[in-house]
Amino acid sequence: MVVSIKTMTVSLCLTVTLLSHICAAEKELPDGIEVTSGAMFRANPARNGVFQKTGISSEPSEKWKVTLPGPIKSSPVVHDQVLYIGAHDGFYALDAETGEKKWAYPVKGGVFSSACVVNDIVLFQAQSVLYAVDRESGKKKWTRSAKKPDENNFISPAVVYGHVFTSIGRDVVAVDLKKGKLIYRVEKLRPSYFASLAFSQNEYYVASETFWGYGYAVDYETGKHNWKTNGPFESGADTWFCTTPAVMEDGSVIYNNTRGVYKYHSDKGIRDNPFPRYRLWGKKLLKEKVEDNEYRIHNSPSAWKNTVYVGRYSGKFAALNGETGDVIWMNTYPKPIQSDSSISAKNGLIYFGCKDGLVRALHTKDGSEAWSFTADGEVFSSPWVDDGALYVASINGTVYALSE
Numbered sequence: 001m002v003v004s005i006k007t008m009t010v011s012l013c014l015t016v017t018l019l020s021h022i023c024a025a026e027k028e029l030p031d032g033i034e035v036t037s038g039a040m041f042r043a044n045p046a047r048n049g050v051f052q053k054t055g056i057s058s059e060p061s062e063k064w065k066v067t068l069p070g071p072i073k074s075s076p077v078v079h080d081q082v083l084y085i086g087a088h089d090g091f092y093a094l095d096a097e098t099g100e101k102k103w104a105y106p107v108k109g110g111v112f113s114s115a116c117v118v119n120d121i122v123l124f125q126a127q128s129v130l131y132a133v134d135r136e137s138g139k140k141k142w143t144r145s146a147k148k149p150d151e152n153n154f155i156s157p158a159v160v161y162g163h164v165f166t167s168i169g170r171d172v173v174a175v176d177l178k179k180g181k182l183i184y185r186v187e188k189l190r191p192s193y194f195a196s197l198a199f200s201q202n203e204y205y206v207a208s209e210t211f212w213g214y215g216y217a218v219d220y221e222t223g224k225h226n227w228k229t230n231g232p233f234e235s236g237a238d239t240w241f242c243t244t245p246a247v248m249e250d251g252s253v254i255y256n257n258t259r260g261v262y263k264y265h266s267d268k269g270i271r272d273n274p275f276p277r278y279r280l281w282g283k284k285l286l287k288e289k290v291e292d293n294e295y296r297i298h299n300s301p302s303a304w305k306n307t308v309y310v311g312r313y314s315g316k317f318a319a320l321n322g323e324t325g326d327v328i329w330m331n332t333y334p335k336p337i338q339s340d341s342s343i344s345a346k347n348g349l350i351y352f353g354c355k356d357g358l359v360r361a362l363h364t365k366d367g368s369e370a371w372s373f374t375a376d377g378e379v380f381s382s383p384w385v386d387d388g389a390l391y392v393a394s395i396n397g398t399v400y401a402l403s404e
Contacts, residue, residue, distance in 0.1 A: 037079070037080075037118075037119065038079060038116070038117045038118040038119065038159065039077050039078065039079035039115075039116075039117045040077065040114075040115070040116040040117070040156065040157075040158055040159070041075055041077060041114035041115070041116065041156035041158075041196060041244075041382070042156075042196070042244060042246075042300065042340065042342075042382065043342070043385075045158050045160045045198070045199035046198060046199060046200070046246065046247040046248075046303075047196060047197075047198040047199070047244050047245065047246050047247065047300065048246045048247060048248070048302055048303040048304065049246065049300070049301075049302035049303075049304075049309075049340060049341055049342045049343055049382070050302065050303070050304045050343045050345055051342060051343065051344055051345065051384075051385035051386075052345050052346065053344055053345075053346060053385045053386050053387050054344060054346040054347055054387045054388055055344030055346065055347050055349055055351065055361075055385045055386070055387075055388075055389075055390060056349075056361065056371075056388065056389065056390050056402060056403070056404050057347050057349065057370065057404065058370070058371060058404060059371045060371065060373055060390065060402035060403060060404065061402065061403055061404075062400060062401070062402060062403075063389065063401040063402060063403040064098060064099035064400075064401045065099065065398050065399065065400045065401070066094060066099040066101075066398070066399045067396075067397050067398050067399075068085070068087040068088070068092060068397045068398075068399060069087050069088040069089040069110075069397055070087070070088055070377075070394075070395065070396045070397025070398075071088060071380075071395045071396065071397060072085065072086070072087055072088070072380075072381060072393040072394065072395060072396075072397050072398075072399070073086075073112045073154065073380045073381060073395070074086030074087070074111055074112055074113060074114050074124075074154075074381060074393070075114040075156075075340065075381040075382040075383075075384065075393075076114075076381065076383075076384045076391040076392065076393060076399065077114055077115040077116070077117060077384060078096050078384050078386055078391055079117040081095065081096045081097060082094070082095065082096055082102060082135075083095075083096045083384075083391055083399070083401075084114075084115035084117060084122055084124075085114075085115070085381075085393060085399060086107075086110065086111025086112055086113055086114065086115075086124060086126070087110060087111065087397065088110040088397065089106060089107070089110060090104055090105050090106040090107040090110070090111060091104070091105040091107060091111045091115075091122075091124055091126075091131070091133075092104050092105075093122070093135075093138060094399065096386075096389075096391070096401065099399070099401060102138070103137060103138030104138065105131070105133055105138050105140075107126045107127070107131075108127070109126060109127050110126065111124055111125075111126040112126065112153065112154045113125045113126060113153070113154060113155060113156050113157075114154075114156040114381075114382075115156070116156060116157045116158055116159055116164075117135060118159045118177065119135075120134060120135045120136065121133070121134070121135060121141060121177070122134075122135050122138075123157045123159070123164060123166075124156070124157070125153075125155060125156075125157060125166065125168055127149070127151075128145060128146035128148075128149035128150050128151075128168050128169040129143050129144070129145050129146070129168065130143065130144045130145075130157060130164070130166060130168050130173075130175070130180065131143050132164075132180060141180075142179055142180035143180065144168065144173070144175055144180045144182070145168070146168040146169025146170070146171060147169060147171055147185065147187075148169050148170060148171070149169055150169045150170050151193070153167075153193040153194070154193060154194045154196075155167055155168075155191065155193070155194075155195065155196050155197075156196045157196075158196070158197060158199065159177060160199050160204075160220075161220055162177060163175065163176060163177055163183060164176070164177055164180075165197055165199075165204060166196070166197065167189075167191040167197065167206070170187075170189075170190050170191065171185050171186060171187050171189075172185070172186040172189055172191060172197070172206055172218065172223070173185050173186070174223065184222070184223040185223070186218060186223045186225075189206050189208050189216050189218075190208050190209050191206050191207065191208055191209075192207045192208065192209050192241055192242050192243070194242050194243045194244070194297055195207035195241065195242065195243055195244045195245070196244045197244075198244060198245045198246060198247050198253060199247065200247045200251045200253065200266075201251060202219070202220065202266075203217045203218055203219055203220060203226050203266065204217075204218055204220065205217055205218075205245050205247070205253045206218060207241035207242070207243065207244065207245055207255060207257075208241055209241065213241045213257060213258075214228045214229055214230075214241070215228060215229040215241055215245065215253065215255055215264060216228045216229075217253075217266060226266065227266065227271075227277075227278055228277075229255075229262075229264055229276075229277060229278055229279065230276055230277045230279075241255055241257050242257060242258065242297050242298060243256060243297065243298060243299060243300040243340070244300040244340070245300070245301070246300060246301045246302060246303045246308075247303070248263075248303045248306070248308075248322060249303075249306070250265070251265060251266070251267075252264065252265040252268070252280065252322075253265070254301045254303055254308050255301070256298045256299065256300065256301045256310045256311075256312075257298070258298070259284055260282055260283050260284035260285050261282070261283045261285060261301065261308060261310050261318075261320060261325065262279060262281070262282040262283075263279065263280045263281050263282070263308070263322075263325065264278045264279050264280065265278065265280055266278065268280060281324060281325035282325065283320055283325040283326075283327070285310070285312055285314075285316055285318060285330075297313060297338050298310070298311065298312050298313050298337075298338075299311035299312075299337055299338060299339060299340045299341060299352065300340040300341075300382075302340075302341045302342070302343050302350065303322065304343050304345065304364065306321075306322035306323065307319050307320065307321065307322055307328065307364070308320040308321075308322055308325075309341055309343070309350055309364070310341075311337030311338075311339070311341060311352055312336075312337060313336040313337070313338065314332075314336070315332050315333040315334060315335055315336060315337060315354075316330055316331070316332050316333075316337075317330065317331050317332075317333065317337055317341075317352070317362070317367070318330040318331075319364065319367060329366055329367040330367070331362070331367050333354055333356070333360075334356060335354050335355035335356035335378075336354070336355045337352060337353075337354050337355075338353075338354075338355060338378075338380050339352045339353035339354065339359075339379050339380055339381060339382055339383070339392075340352070340382035341382070342382055342383045342384065342385050343364065343385070344385050348363060348364050348365065349361045349362065349363060349364065349370055350362050350364050351383040351385065351390060351392075352382075352383065353375070353378070353379020353380065353381065353382075353383065353392060353394075354378070354379060355378040355379075356378070357374055357375050357376070357377055357378055357379065357394070358372045358373065358374055358375070358379070359372065359373040359375060359379055359383065359390075359392055359402075360372045373400075373402060375392070375394040375398065375400065376394050376396050376398050377394040377395045377396035377398070378394065378395045379392060379393070379394055379395070380395050381393045388403060388404050389401060389402065389403055389404075390402040
């Protein structure tokens with residue numbers, strides 16, 4: 001069932017932290033809603049992984065480290081000197097300067113989702129429930145459960161146009177920010193457990209596992225499907241959309257799936273030809289043929305200055321030309337790359353973690369290594385970039401604050 005949003009309006013220019021470069025013309029906010037500041041997974045609603053922060057340029061040192069009940073697969077989100085992260089027994093708020101625990105919200109089964117912080121609310125989800133808790137106290141404000149509960153997932157909510165968008169259970173939903181009231185539900189898209197929604201100016205994108213993988217474009221206001229990629233075919237979108245897509249500055253959407261990297265655009269792609277519908281280019285980055293049909297978690301793409309950066313389960317990490325898909329440079333590491341990469345726009349470095357326990361910093365220009373840091377276990381979570389700091393967590397439950 002799809003219900004229209006009649007009052008879904010807001011300025012996409014409200015805050016650089018929340019909405020980055022996907023600015024649209026200013027519109028009126030919904031009654032009683034004022035979005036003034038915040039932070040979210042992958043830096044912004046475009047989910048492009050680009051942080052307008054200085055990050056760390058040289059070999060880092062540990063500012064502090066804190067061990068929480070592991071494993072940790074959530075990614076840290078930092079806002080107003082507080083770090084928010086999910087752990088094996090619930091959700092935590094830590095002082096970003098000292099690592100001291102401010103509050104904890106227990107959740108049976110743990111939290112893999114990453115936070116979205118808006119005004120006085122922290123949003124996260126687990127076990128098919130969307131939670132909204134008070135940013136200062138950690139006390140519950142409201143919750144919304146899925147219509148049909150499903151297993152835990154890694155999906156992180158976002159606030160765009162003054163409302164909350166996410167998928168819980170197997171449905172995509174838009175809900176009211178203040179009380180969690182359902183605005184509409186989009187059924188039968190079957191979003192991937194590992195894919196948060198990515199947002200362009202007029203629509204958002206769902207990485208689906210329906211029939212082995214489609215990418216859906218959904219209208220903000222109505223929740224109706226604008227278009228979808230072609231299905232699981234050798235010449236098309238290929239199989240198993242696993243992770244969060246990224247939206248480029250021109251509005252194109254990038255998927256890093258089982259067989260390679262693919263770029264689509266609502267207005268520029270091929271519409272009528274089913275193979276490859278809406279696609280601008282595709283680049284296969286396979287280690288070997290057998291990888292074609294294996295369900296692998298590849299990292300979410302990052303996009304900056306018309307370049308796409310992707311990590312692969314095979315250990316490859318590549319920079320691709322945003323216009324053509326051609327490889328600019330590519331490194332190969334001994335272990336899989338499952339951590340989503342993060343870019344510092346101020347120093348031109350890209351950061352990601354690997355299954356070998358290393359957090360690596362590469363120069364975006366040529367892929368050369370600037371530094372590496374050894375954690376106490378494999379790194380699944382995506383690094384958070386701040387001014388003069390980097391926050392990351394290991395699978396063993398250790399949260400690190402690194403400084404220059």
